[in-house]
Amino acid sequence: MLTKALQNPFVSTLAVALIVVALPLVVGSNFHIRLATMVYIFSIVVLGLNLLMGYAGQVSLGHAGFFILGAYSVALGPSQLGLNPWLSMAGGVALTSALAFVIGRPLLRLSGYHLAMATLAFGAIVYVFITNEVDLTGGPDGMQVQRANLSVLGLSHLMSWYWLAGGFLVLSMLILSNLLSSPAGRALRALHDSEVAAGVLGIDVARAKLMAFVISAALAALAGANLALLDGHITPAAGGILRSVELLTMAVVGGLGSLVGSVAGAAFLVLLPQFLTEFHDYEHAILGFLLVVIMVMLPLGIVPSLNAVMRRWLP
Amino acid sequence: MTRIQVDAVSIHFGGVKALQDVSLEVRKGEVLALIGPNGAGKTTLFNVISAIYQPTSGRVRLEGQDVAGLAPFQLAHKGLTRTFQNLQIFFRMTALENVMVGRNIRERGNLFGYLFGLPSVRRQNADSRLCALELLKFVGLDRYADRPAGELSYGILKRLEIARALALEPTVLLLDEPVAGCNATETAEIDQVIRKVVSTGVSILLVEHDIHLVMNLADKVHVLDRGVTLATGTPQEVRRNPAVIEAYLGESQDEQEPANAES
Ligand SMILES: Nc1ncnc2c1ncn2[C@@H]1O[C@H](COP(=O)(O)OP(=O)(O)OP(=O)(O)O)[C@@H](O)[C@H]1O
Ligand SMILES: [Mg+2]
Numbered sequence: 237m238l239t240k241a242l243q244n245p246f247v248s249t250l251a252v253a254l255i256v257v258a259l260p261l262v263v264g265s266n267f268h269i270r271l272a273t274m275v276y277i278f279s280i281v282v283l284g285l286n287l288l289m290g291y292a293g294q295v296s297l298g299h300a301g302f303f304i305l306g307a308y309s310v311a312l313g314p315s316q317l318g319l320n321p322w323l324s325m326a327g328g329v330a331l332t333s334a335l336a337f338v339i340g341r342p343l344l345r346l347s348g349y350h351l352a353m354a355t356l357a358f359g360a361i362v363y364v365f366i367t368n369e370v371d372l373t374g375g376p377d378g379m380q381v382q383r384a385n386l387s388v389l390g391l392s393h394l395m396s397w398y399w400l401a402g403g404f405l406v407l408s409m410l411i412l413s414n415l416l417s418s419p420a421g422r423a424l425r426a427l428h429d430s431e432v433a434a435g436v437l438g439i440d441v442a443r444a445k446l447m448a449f450v451i452s453a454a455l456a457a458l459a460g461a462n463l464a465l466l467d468g469h470i471t472p473a474a475g476g477i478l479r480s481v482e483l484l485t486m487a488v489v490g491g492l493g494s495l496v497g498s499v500a501g502a503a504f505l506v507l508l509p510q511f512l513t514e515f516h517d518y519e520h521a522i523l524g525f526l527l528v529v530i531m532v533m534l535p536l537g538i539v540p541s542l543n544a545v546m547r548r549w550l551p
Numbered sequence: 552m553t554r555i556q557v558d559a560v561s562i563h564f565g566g567v568k569a570l571q572d573v574s575l576e577v578r579k580g581e582v583l584a585l586i587g588p589n590g591a592g593k594t595t596l597f598n599v600i601s602a603i604y605q606p607t608s609g610r611v612r613l614e615g616q617d618v619a620g621l622a623p624f625q626l627a628h629k630g631l632t633r634t635f636q637n638l639q640i641f642f643r644m645t646a647l648e649n650v651m652v653g654r655n656i657r658e659r660g661n662l663f664g665y666l667f668g669l670p671s672v673r674r675q676n677a678d679s680r681l682c683a684l685e686l687l688k689f690v691g692l693d694r695y696a697d698r699p700a701g702e703l704s705y706g707i708l709k710r711l712e713i714a715r716a717l718a719l720e721p722t723v724l725l726l727d728e729p730v731a732g733c734n735a736t737e738t739a740e741i742d743q744v745i746r747k748v749v750s751t752g753v754s755i756l757l758v759e760h761d762i763h764l765v766m767n768l769a770d771k772v773h774v775l776d777r778g779v780t781l782a783t784g785t786p787q788e789v790r791r792n793p794a795v796i797e798a799y800l801g802e803s804q805d806e807q808e809p810a811n812a813e814s
Contacts, residue, residue, distance in 0.1 A: 414668035419658040426641045426652045433639035436601055438627030438656035
């Protein structure tokens with residue numbers, strides 16, 4: 237009973253919502269609130285990536301591309317088009333989704349390593365484009381982002397983005413939980429195991445994959461926009477190839493095929509480096525070592541592996 | 552009424568002529584058994600009929616309509632589905648969820664409703680769940696409903712594939728060795744299941760090495776050997792055909808067990 241409840245995505249969504257609401261009561265420092273906000277923002281991208289990889293079984297090494305497009309849309313919208321930042325965020329998410337829709341169809345004909353390479357190339361193209369279009373984007377130095385927050389509600393800039401990112405995170409989890417328990421979600425999980433069986437049961441496999449790809453791109457863009465608006469500054473480095481690898485690591489370490497695993501993976505990779513800073517030069521080596529240990533001890537990722545252990549010990 | 556018409560179908564893989572000039576016809580509520588030794592081309596013909604392979608020449612008609620250029624999922628929308636000789640199960644889903652996937656084309660809804668969990672989607676989920684449970688009961692698997700399919704045995708999964716295919720409410724059902732790996736009791740159960748399905752007007756193409764099942768169930772038998780039609784007719788006619796006795800029945804009667812075990 238208990239283990240079943242813990243695996244229910246709606247239960248995990250509620251748990252994450254409670255954490256978002258309760259955390260400011262417990263931690264006061266701006267530094268910690270900022271870290272939590274970063275965790276929420278990265279959780280949003282990783283949730284989308286998990287839908288694509290963990291549920292539909294399609295790998296992407298290019299999601300930092302969508303992430304950075306969302307980030308630059310809130311930088312460029314106000315500065316180039318005079319749009320308000322909120323509208324720029326919505327527009328950035330919409331345009332990024334449209335782009336994913338257009339490139340998704342040819343990309344998703346590939347699978348496995350080929351799909352990994354093609355998505356990696358997409359991410360690299362976006363990164364190079366943003367880095368080289370110096371007049372538009374400021375090049376490697378990045379650009380300022382017009383300030384936007386909820387100060388009208390009496391919130392500080394940081395708390396505004398704490399609540400917004402937390403709200404978007406809970407909403408994303410809720411939406412994905414709904415999707416996964418719908419016919420479309422079952423179709424995605426089915427094609428992951430057998431595309432040919434999904435096909436003879438009437439599922440348009442190409443269309444189903446494309447849907448997952450577009451939703452995951454939209455969530456990546458939303459997260460990118462959140463990060464840019466929180467920081468007030470954005471550089472191409474926020475969306476390089478290493479960022480794509482980091483996002484994928486978060487999804488795998490947290491647990492593919494588990495929504496709450498995405499949050500755990502994001503939390504792990506955002507928070508752990510904070511504890512390791514005192515090791516200075518060895519920080520990355522220790523981080524790498526810990527990742528190896530985790531993947532060996534919890535091969536399914538943190539959440540699914542712990543679930544499996546609990547299934548064995550709890551009723 | 553002709554449901555499936557296969558017209559002079561040939562398919563070549565490089566130099567291998569897996570099927571040559573094969574023609575057959577299945578009418579409403581009819582069972583056509585496709586038999587022949589290992590490698591005869593039975594599964595290949597199923598792959599052509601279900602549009603997984605495009606034939607090198609010849610055509611397949613479903614309800615009189617040429618299906619060339621259609622994808623398997625489009626044929627499913629026209630009422631044709633199948634099971635697989637080498638299982639194609641959704642191993643990470645429960646038995647019940649496997650069958651619910653079979654309801655996909657009967658389920659109505661749009662992405663908006665799915666994302667926001669509208670009440671209509673929830674109601675429909677409940678309906679699909681009930682329907683899938685009924686089908687599991689129908690094939691005798693209701694007690695496995697909530698078990699992950701990956702934990703279930705081969706014989707059980709064979710029946711799960713049948714339940715999943717029936718969830719579409721197909722008009723044409725292709726069964727590739729439905730009783731392979733099943734014991735006598737399970738075979739008798741599947742025999743009953745197929746009879747009940749046929750009695751509702753579904754047309755069935757059956758590939759099966761179990762000759763008793765074939766002779767019991769089939770209205771017509773089509774014998775393939777090395778990609779060529781060896782004989783067609785009623786079970787009685789085929790049983791008496793000397794060429795068949797020599798090429799298939801004679802050797803198959805003592806080879807039946809290994810043939811099953813191998814596939
Ligand atoms: N995709 C393919 N590529 C190359 N050759 C193929 C392909 N599919 C089938 N064949 C060949 O076609 C022939 C018929 O194979 P098929 O699987 O249809 O036989 P079968 O009658 O189903 O046999 P069994 O009783 O063992 O299941 C074999 O020689 C096989 O190697
Ligand atoms: Mg075969």
